[in-house]
Amino acid sequence: MKTKLSHNTILKFYNKQLSHEEMKHVGNCIDNSRELKNILNELEATYHLTNEKERLENNPYLFMEISNKLNKNKNQDTSYSTYLQRVFRPIMALSLVLLTLYTGYSIGNLASENSQQFTTQTYNSEFYFNDLQLEKMETVLLIKE
Amino acid sequence: MTDEELISGIIDENQLYFKIFVDKYQSLVLNTCFHFTHNKNDAEDITQEVFIKAYQTIEKFTFQSKISTWLYRIAVNKSLNFIRDNKKRTIFKSLESFFSSNVKYNPPTEDTLAEDAYDDIKTQRLISLRNAINLLPENQKTAFILHNYESISYKEIATIMDVSIASVEGLIHRAKLNIQKNILKKIKKSKSL
The missing domain is CATH 1.20.5 (Single alpha-helices involved in coiled-coils or other helix-helix interfaces)
Structure with missing residues (x-):
C-alpha cells in the first residue's frame, strides 16, 4: 500500500504531538509503508547526532599566535614610517x-x-x-x- | 585566581595573566566557533580574533555579566560575521567557477571531513545535520548551538543574545523543528533521486 504523509504530519508523529487517535492512525500508515519507515528511521538516526557533542582539542600555540598578532598590530600602529605613509x-x-x-x-x-x-x-x-x-x-x- | 584578578592583571599589561586567561577560556571560545563554522582552521582563526578583541576592549568590561557570557557574545558575533563574509565569498567563487570553467565548486562545510570516510553513513548523516543547522536563521542557530552544544542555561543565552528568556525558549523550539524539517527534506530528496 502506498501512503503519502505530509512533512508536518511526519514531524508531529516523530515529536509525539498528535492526538492519541491520530498517533494510532499515522502509526498504522507507517507500519504498512516500508518507505515511510525508512524515512522515519533515517530522521531519527540523523537528528540523534545532535546529542553527540564534538569537542576540539586546545591548541597549545594559541597564546603565542595571539601575542604575535597583538605585537604586529602594536608595531603597525606606532611605527613612524607607517604614520608618514598614512599621512x-x-x-x-x-x-x-x-x-x-x-x-x-x-x-x-x-x-x-x-x-x-x-x-x-x-x-x-x-x-x-x-x-x-x-x-x-x-x-x-x-x-x- | 579569580576573574577580577585576571582582568586587572591584563589591564596592567601583564602577559602571564593574559596567558592564563587564554588557557582558561580557549576551549569555550574554540568550540563555540567550531559549532558555527564546522571547520577547525576557521574556528582557530576566529578564536584568535575573539581573544584579540577581548584584550583590546577588556578595560570596558564592567562585571555586569560573567566573563564567559561576554566572551560567548564576542565569539557568536565574530562567527556570524565570518559566516556572512564566507557566504559572499562562496557566491563570488561559484560565479567565478561558473564563468571560467565547468569545475564544480565544493561548499566549505564539507572540507573538514576526510574524503575516504565520505561514504560512511554516519559521516553523511553528520553532513546532513550540519547543513540543516546551517540553513537556520541566525538567531535560531545561535540559541540552538549555545543550548545544545555548550549546555548554557536559557537565562545566560538570553543575556548573550540580548533577548528575553521566553524568546530563547521559542527560538530553540523553532530551531529543533526546522532542523528536523530540513533533514526530512534532504532525506526525501535523496530518496526521489
Missing part, C-alpha cells in the same frame, strides 16, 4: 592628480593658442595672396569707378 600618501596622490590636471590644461591651452595663431596667419596670407593673384586690373578699375 603623506593621500597628499602625494592628490598633488599628483592636481599636477596632472594642470599640466593637461596648460598643454591644451598652448595647443589651442598655437592653432589659433596658425589659422589666422594662413588665412591672412591666403587672403592677401589670393587677392593679389585673383584681382585683375579690370576689376580694380571697376571697383574704383
Whole structure:
C-alpha cells in the first residue's frame, strides 16, 4: 500500500504531538509503508547526532599566535614610517592628480593658442595672396569707378 | 585566581595573566566557533580574533555579566560575521567557477571531513545535520548551538543574545523543528533521486 504523509504530519508523529487517535492512525500508515519507515528511521538516526557533542582539542600555540598578532598590530600602529605613509600618501596622490590636471590644461591651452595663431596667419596670407593673384586690373578699375 | 584578578592583571599589561586567561577560556571560545563554522582552521582563526578583541576592549568590561557570557557574545558575533563574509565569498567563487570553467565548486562545510570516510553513513548523516543547522536563521542557530552544544542555561543565552528568556525558549523550539524539517527534506530528496 502506498501512503503519502505530509512533512508536518511526519514531524508531529516523530515529536509525539498528535492526538492519541491520530498517533494510532499515522502509526498504522507507517507500519504498512516500508518507505515511510525508512524515512522515519533515517530522521531519527540523523537528528540523534545532535546529542553527540564534538569537542576540539586546545591548541597549545594559541597564546603565542595571539601575542604575535597583538605585537604586529602594536608595531603597525606606532611605527613612524607607517604614520608618514598614512599621512603623506593621500597628499602625494592628490598633488599628483592636481599636477596632472594642470599640466593637461596648460598643454591644451598652448595647443589651442598655437592653432589659433596658425589659422589666422594662413588665412591672412591666403587672403592677401589670393587677392593679389585673383584681382585683375579690370576689376580694380571697376571697383574704383 | 579569580576573574577580577585576571582582568586587572591584563589591564596592567601583564602577559602571564593574559596567558592564563587564554588557557582558561580557549576551549569555550574554540568550540563555540567550531559549532558555527564546522571547520577547525576557521574556528582557530576566529578564536584568535575573539581573544584579540577581548584584550583590546577588556578595560570596558564592567562585571555586569560573567566573563564567559561576554566572551560567548564576542565569539557568536565574530562567527556570524565570518559566516556572512564566507557566504559572499562562496557566491563570488561559484560565479567565478561558473564563468571560467565547468569545475564544480565544493561548499566549505564539507572540507573538514576526510574524503575516504565520505561514504560512511554516519559521516553523511553528520553532513546532513550540519547543513540543516546551517540553513537556520541566525538567531535560531545561535540559541540552538549555545543550548545544545555548550549546555548554557536559557537565562545566560538570553543575556548573550540580548533577548528575553521566553524568546530563547521559542527560538530553540523553532530551531529543533526546522532542523528536523530540513533533514526530512534532504532525506526525501535523496530518496526521489
